[in-house]
Amino acid sequence: MLANHKGEIPVVILLLPFIAGIIIGVNFAGINVIYPGAIFAGLTILFFLFNVKYNRFGLYKASWIGGLLINLSLLALGCTVAVQNNELNSNIHFSKQQPQLILGYINSEPQTKNDITRFTLNVTGTKKGNRLSEANGNLLVSIKDAKAHNLTYGQQLVFAANYSTPAPPYNPGEFNYKRYLANKNIYCQIFLYPGQYALLNQTKGNKLVAAALNMRQVLIKKLQANIRDTNAVAVASTLILGYKADLSDDILQAYSKTGTIHILSVSGGHVAIIYLMLSWLLGFLNRFKYGRLIRAICILLLIWAYAVLTGLSPAACRAALMLSLIVTGKTYSRYINTLNLLAVSAFVLLMYDPLLLYDVGFQLSYLAVAGLVIFQPIIYKWFSFDNKWISNIWLACSVSLAATAITFPLSAYYFHQFPVYFLLSNLIIAIPVTVILYAGILLLLLPQIAWVSQALGFLLEQCILFTNKTLGFIEHASFASVSGLWLTAAEYLLLFAVVVLLFYLAFSKKSWPLKAALIYMLFFSLSFSYHKYKADNNRSIVFLNMRKNIGIIFKDGRRGVVISNLPPTDKNFKYSVQPCLDSMQIADYKVYTPAANITLPYLIKRGELLQFGNKKILLLNRSSKIESIPPNLKSDYIYLTDNGYIPETKTPIITDGSNSNKHIEMIKNTFSHYYILKRNKSLIVQSKR
Template sequence: MIANHKGEIPVVILLISFIAGIAGGIYFNFIFGWLTVLLLLYGISFAVLGLGYAQFKIYQNRWLGGFLIHPILFLLGWAAATGHNELNSTDHFAKSSAQYLAVTVTNEPRVKGDLVSFTAAAKHSINVGKTTSVSGNILITIKDDLAKKLFYGEELLIPAKFAAVDPPFNPGEFNYKQYLANHNIHCQAFLYPGQYVIIKAGQGNPVIAYALTLRQKLVRKFQADMCDTNAIAVASTLILGYKADLSNDILQAYSKTGTIHILSVSGGHVAIIYLLLSWLMRFLNSSQRGRILKALIIITLIWAYSLLTGFSPAVCRAAIMLSLIITGKTYAQYINTLNILAVSAFAMLLYDPFLTTDVGFQLSYLAVAGLVIFQPIVYNWFHFSNWFGDKIWMACSVSIAAQVITFPLSAYYFHQFPVYFLMSNLLIAIPVAAILYIGIALLLLPQMPFVSQGLGYVLESCIVFMNKVLAYIEQAPYASIGKIWLTTSEYVLLYAITLSAFYFIYSKKAGYIKAALAGVLLFSLSIGIKHLKIDNSQSITFLNLRKHSGIVFKNGRQGVVLTDVADTDKNFQYAIQPGLDSNRITNYKIYNFGNDIRAKYLLKHQGIVQFLDKKLLLLNQSSPLQSIPQHFNIDYLFTANNMFTDSTLMTRSKMMIIDGSNTEKHVKQLIMKAELQNIKYYNLRRNKSLTVLSK
């Protein structure tokens, strides 16, 4: 449903100004003193002109309303974002000293191995017997088996020992600090047995507490009626949004085939339920009262489903969106769906402005907008007189529209593109609907020996079949294009190209295709220049792997990784692999520090390394050192694992690299030595990796 004029989508136009203000408030987090004054000034001016519309003949200057309303919304968005940022609160718990904190668990604790993690809201701080009300969120991780029994809404007393969340230390590493900041969490605490006490329970929202309790009960029902652990995990995730038991292999299969969206209970699942309910109650369409009754029943049942899923953010988002769409369609003969979409976004962003940074929020709204705008265009490409062919093409057009509009965002965040997404989505469309309907029936019916077990068997069979199909597609040649790393400008260009191309197909105006071609040219130039730089760059990157060590030698697209971390280790996948991918190091070899290496651009014997024109001396437990030639000038002295460092070696080096595997005490000793002898050094412990260029 493309709007022919901006007057058809006024809420969308207004939403843009509001989001721009939120973005300004988030990324420039400061409250300028004139914000309130400007808001009042613009607001009063807008009200006066509105009341004097006829008297002042405002209709002769239509631009005046927009001149006032857009700054108001921009400033309102800025105020909402800065006001929502907990660090701007004077009573934030991190701004005052305390011995203890009283905190309330605000989400369902996640168990991973012997660790239990959850977010909590600080309520009181206690210092020398004085209790003070505070605010702020904190991420708590507890290494204790008893903590696995913690539940939403329980209030705990913990020591006020917390730290700021670490930023990403290595190239391409996931920015967990920013991720948590986008959820208004800036501090974290790690606790052991005996360091926390449960004060009382039931301090959270009773509806959410009931929803989470109900979801756990329903997950146990799946476990009672099904046998396959992977099938149980998929059923719990797909139907209830409970992801705790999902394996990495299953996640990878769904991700590489472009079907990961079905494992996030969101708009698609709610839409399937809506279609079934709408079809079952189609007999109510004959009168206005019947349509109102139908809308009330469907909206009630959709929110009941949200309750079953524990009120997960994605489901609540979809429920709000669909509730507004159903209401709008019930009471209006014609209403642009994009306006309803924008109203729901307004409502959610007023509640939490930081949702603009949430990938799920962005993908949900983009996917729905893509279906509204692009799906009719794609559907009109072909016409089938055969009913079955038409329905298949309808499903294809939905998948293409959703994939096209979300591709730039997915590539930007997840760095891959599923080649066979159309086939995958078509093949699992029926199994997903069957799984959803059968699963909900199983959960709603009371436990009956033969009926429940029969439904469980059918549900398990559908999931196993779907998993096998996706596993087969995942293993097919060129199933996905990976290692896509886009800059922000390239990401924006991709959207400009996509929108221009589709608008040209829709309107046939030459200006849009010219804009698309110009975007393609700029995008190609950006990619070409980036690849040219990569192919002609040589560098050494000293990684911060905390208790481990790692050095990456890059020579164009070739590389050598020197590390004590195995490539199958999660630390390698999290901290080293993203840097290799983002720097386009496609041909690399991994060596341990104890290995000797002979390559065209790198030689290593014991602890001595020659990389192009740079010389390194490695001092660690795995690189024995017998003697150093007198003429050997050291560019970089790399010291790790608390190895003794001779002062003469330090003076022969241009820079000393202190690895993060050294203890805090040893690091202080090395820094003291370096500063006494005026030697340049770089400390990797709790600092970002260091990249130095060669040649």
Template sequence: MLANHKGEIPFVVLILPFLLGISLGLCFSSAGYLMWVFVSTLLLSIVFIILNFNYAKFSLYKVRWIGGSLIAIILFLTGWLSVIRYNELNRPDHFSKTPAQYLVVKINNEPAVKNGLVRFTAVAEQQIINNKRINTSGTLLIAIKDTTANKLYYGDELLIPAKYNTIDPPFNPAEFNYKRYLANQNIYHQAFLYPKQYVVINHNAGNTVIAYSLRLRQHLIEKFKLHMRDTSAIAVASTLILGYKADLSNELLQAYSKTGTIHILSVSGGHVAVIFMLLNLVFGFLGRYRHGKVIKAMLIITLIWYYSLLTGFSPAVCRAAVMISLIIIGKTYSRYINMLNILALSAFLLLLYDPYFIADVGFQLSYLAVAGLLIFQPLVYKLATFKNKWADKLWGACSVSIAAQAITFPLSALYFHQFPVYFLVSNLFILIPAEFIICIGMAYLLLPEIPVVSAILGWVLEKSILIMNKVLVIIEHAPFASVGKIWLTATEYLLACTLIICLFYFLFDRKKWLIKVSLIIILLLGVSISAKRINALRSNSITFLNMRKHLGLIFKHGDQAIILSDINSADKNYQYSVQPYLDSCKITDTTIRNLKQNIRSAYFIKTNNLIQFQNKKVLLFNKDLQGKQLPKKLNVDYLYVTGNPHTSLNEINKNYAYTSLVIDGSNSNTLVDSLEHQAKNQHIIYRVIKRNNSFIVSSN
């Protein structure tokens, strides 16, 4: 039993309305709600206090639900209020509220160099308006294309032009929502800078402790490179031990993701637990002294939080640090500890500090996994018993993996759209090596440079990581290693969560109605998934993608698709903007062609620039067609202007009759504006796919 009474887990009960309030706040975070939410919270709090002072007078013991309801509503409103107040856009001095010539910004994270760009986030401290400095606030994302920017560091203050843009939303279906991802970090604007567009006006102006921590981490990463040669091994060691992920390759990330071991690369509770055990062993002697237990607790808590700082204060590490800190305090003063209550309390504290943590995938998966271990792992473990000690330990490890994977599966499928089939095997093979690597890596970093010893430790660390990576690659390429293209709707996600809870609850309390409910949920899930599949197989459509400066058209016929584009499937733009949509539509057979190629199939004919797909005709109007005169007008459904041809609608209309005009992002702003203006004047239906959403038309 996790609790004999709800009084043992008060924070589990209290955090539920608080979480609901934060979730609502993420949807309605405008400053317009601030006043009435604040007033409502204040009034209800006053009513609650008055009722508590007059508990006997009003005989409230007869209606005890009133107090509980008031607390729930107050916590709900408090959660909502915390999001509104935390949203930087609601601050009157936010830099976006007033036009300025320049901004003074301070780098507030570690700059990362990738693809020739230096990226970092910065806090706007001042605006310069007509040579006057005005204090301001707000965070923006900055990218600089300049090799000298590699020397920028945390705490540097820059003078930059006040030219910034809002973050673009996803323009294509199923595309990653980068705008929402940054908004959940309170970032709503970005700036792109080139050489001589910024000036460093101050160094080391940030928090001294954070600056020291980041420099120490860089020093430790350089120490890895002294006795390790393989770049992939150095990247894994830096990620696994120090939480530095910038050097990880996409191939490595894919191997860990497809085998269900990506959690190993996130510094989290398991890493903090290893640190705690090592520290507990080192400071064990303090327990023999009078105040030794208190001193030991203070030292361990301080060092654990310093390690959390060193790894970047990720939500998973913060959760583990808060939990272990509370457990240490409880054990030091001989207090009863309910782990589920401690888990809820740690979430409550972290969300009070930053309510946007709730939208972080790492935060969600971390808390779900730990909750699954606390609640469901004992139920799974009891399903089988072994007399052999080693068999029992093996089953215990399996039960941990099963419980964590089961409870996190719906969320993982919702975000990552795949399920690792061999997760049990890969986790069993990885957990022990990972702990060994963490211990060896810690020893290597903590010991001073000793020529022979350091070289041996570095060699062992490197070979251990390479062997672990090779095992994962073997598992990744095994037959049926993962089930992909899992795209759940919000309803299917909730049904999957309910099904898992019902099945595990049945293991605890063998009620027949739980099986009945589970079967009904399975039926509903089956109907929903089958309906989506049938609809996908029956539907035919044309999708005009927003590929920025590239051509992108998808002609979908059931589970087949012909893609017209000037990029191939290995291009990062294709992987980002095209592949997610294909996967979400369950398309299994794709053919990629460029504009020059002619195609003929049962449902698709392309001859030069003219396309016949089902009952729709599409003309690709580019520079090849500009200035040409046809003997008679050609009738098409969609005229697609691409490649920035020198033309006008008057010239186009001489040769073509069309229902809709489509203008893609490869055209210049001048041409787009001209065609748009002409289309409005001539009352032509048009669509501009430049900084606008793509669109889909049915062709059944």
């Protein structure tokens, strides 16, 4: 329900300056924590004095001072928490010690994919020469070794400190993995092979987390023992236990394009279902004297145990914390505004880890719940039905519409697509997903009884297969999703403002929200149309940084050509080339190998020579048989791969990552005009017809 005035949601109002402080602290990470801490302490003391001397100095005439002080205090608190949380601000961070050896313990559940085991390591010490030093910090470790598949949380490792900083995105549209890790307080990574690390006998870490992760692995094995289909096991492990390591890309894509990806994240809906089940099972306790209190304690313990078991995701923590407050309030017959509960849970989680603010799951989770609380009642009142079943269906539709409407701008900003049939998808799978949760929980709680466990496993498997097939059918239906929605930050804010204003219009029936929404929509349309016009009329060449592979994109409006030695199905193509094509809004493109001859209206390639518009490019590699460049053969660029020979020329040279460091140094010393793609951003060249 939408609050009539801010007095009903004080915690929500107070959360805003705290969030603003976190943003300041994260973006100005070099700030010494003493300064914002001292400001917070000083403002808090002033606020205390303001309340003590309120009447003596007649401060009631300037009541706004109290509000200003508390908002500034929360701003300083948020900044202090963010700066203090940044591990690079620690004096004993391992990267500041220039160590030779690193010692630490595994503080996340190791996950193996494509024979590579990844986990984060909590560094506890370093060694330089004969000196051992205390250290801290998180390090992302990747190990390509069959023995590493058996690593578990808490085990201690020691290895040489040949770590590196994650590379920034080199190509347009490429996922910013460096920022993603930084938002998890990880600034260094290392790749290890057999024999490059040693496992110590002693273990560390939180014993409760270790027990929960071990229990989860036991439960996953139980699912594997009772379900035959591997995809069904992966979905069940994800949906019930929050274990995502075994999910295939096809399954993820099907759920994403149909607007049901939230099902694969243990979130508020899952915790709510667990809560309803526990409330029903423990309802008999209400008959006893202290039954309500005992029931509340049991529910809270079991809810938090489930949150720990599923990996303590932001959505699960938010739901568990909110339910804890709701259960506590109901136990003592207290009314608590749901938005205040939401704000309290956000405040607690951000105090623990301010970087959660930059977690996409955290943002979408809180937006979705806020949408349900504020907008769902408004949508539900649009229609009323006498039939109970139709009314329940409309209730489910209103829930899906509210959550999707409020999260759509953010989803489009991050994922660049919109699932058209999201309402149908969520309605169809609502019952199967509920059955999956209850059947899965029952299967895991009961001891292994041959026919009972097999029957539950069969039911679980069939429900998952039905869900997967249904979503696969919807995914491949015509106009199933709108893709290519590459919004700027300003366009996202404008679109979000339009959504909020339209809902406020439906609630208040006033005219000004409509006028404001139309103005914002006009600005959004102008900005979006301008960027689309630029993309449709742009002719450019992008020399991609593909490490040791070749990647060149020729853009002619919305069509294009990709020259690469990688097929479109290769993971490196999907990671570096496809996002660039999507961000440049190239809808129609063809992929050719570097040796292919090409004849198109806008691009011609014969042998090593290529012409695109007014630009000519000479492609040279080790096998190119060119001893000298004829004087009449004029080219704008020479693209060199695989340590190819370069005759004497004044033409600018572009070298990719397939050239050795020695060959690149030779080019730097020999030629005056060159561009090195290796460990550098892609080169974009404009072309004309």
